[in-house]
Amino acid sequence: MHRIYLDNNATTPVLPEVFEAMRSYFGEQFGNASSIHHHGQQTRAAVEDARESVAALLGCRASEIVFTSGGTEADNLAIAGLVGAGDHVITSSVEHHAVLLACKHLEDIGAEVTVLPVDGRSLVDPADVRRALRPNTKLISVMMANNETGVLQPVEEIGKIAAEAGVCFHTDAVQSAAKVAIDVTRIGCQLLSISGHKIHAPQGVGALYVRKGTRLQPLFYGGRHERSRRAGTENVPGIVGLGKAAKIAKEALDCGDDQKMAAARDRLQQGILAQVEDAGVNGDGAARVPNTANIHFDHIDGEAMVIALDLKGLAVSTGAACSSGAIEPSHVLVAMGLRTDQARASIRFSLGKQTVAEDIDIALALVPETVARLRELSPKYTKHAVSTER
Secondary structure: OOOEEOEOOOOOOOOHHHHHHHHHHHOOOOOOOOOOOHHHHHHHHHHHHHHHHHHHHHOOOHHHEEEEOOHHHHHHHHHHOOOOOOOEEEEEOOOOHHHHHHHHHHHHOOOEEEEEOOOOOOOOOHHHHHHHOOOOEEEEEOOOEOOOOOEEOOHHHHHHHHHHHOOEEEEEOOOOOOOOOOOHHHHOOOEEEEEHHHOOOOOOOEEEEEOOOOOOOOOOOOOOHHHHOOOOOOOHHHHHHHHHHHHHHHHHHHOOHHHHHHHHHHHHHHHHHHHOOOEEEOOOOOOEOOOEEEEEEOOOOHHHHHHHHHHOOEEOEOOOHHHOOOOOOOHHHHHOOOOHHHHHOEEEEEOOOOOOHHHHHHHHHHHHHHHHHHHHHOOOOOHHHHHHHO
């Protein structure tokens, strides 16, 4: 069976060039990057080269990059490393759980948290951010792109509001890195998180941009790695892979590959909507990253559709991979105002660098027939019922 993978927001395959760049650091070049002998200095040079590549992708200094184990750790370091008891944090209702649960922990230790609503397109209103500011506001944390809908938040406007108020701004850019151009200066953030396995690097590595002068309390205590911001021997192969993937991503963005991916995504999205009644795009009307389409198919069960498509060789998802198996519908889609049944009937299609035109063709054949079959099996679905409800 020919398998097609359209769940790249969950994780991406490691690119062959990335794997080749990493290969020698599992064997011949094994030194501890903190050692001062030849073996250590070999790996130290590789880590610093990767740091330069990640910095180039984000538009910052290499010294402002802190390597982490992934996006979750980067988010937690940004939030828990900056905020303490008595401080106030502003965030949104559609954040990844790495942010929402970090903020919940802050509440447990005596901080105050304001969770802002979003509109039907999944967008935060910058005016709401301004209204939520308090004298003790220490941090605003609003994601750059949503992991489920791909909707891009107005981070530059929020960054200006934060700057005017003298408040630190963190943005979770895990789902936007390598998909859209990022310039931390233009955004105006002090902190920005990315994850390797979302940009065709390996799982288990990420980075946090920390603007010079931003003081963070470390989460880990030990050695003076990462300028004392993140203790622990560096994951050299992973960091090398992240650096190579960042370099490839920067070159691709400079060549307009994001526009090509957006065209493929639009062909998939429009083709599905042209063939399937009672379906719609979640976040329609808002700017999105070029690889993501989240579509609700009324009168089906999303989990059943994921399973049915997987049996036919097409991998998609109902939302965030880390929420897979959750009983409750997506908190993102509910926050946008979708009915519970629509939230449960939503499927996320996310493309990657390995996606080709044939993959889109096959998906356009499989998705409509699968929806039709599931609706036939649903005791609640009839043509008459649909037209009456609408």
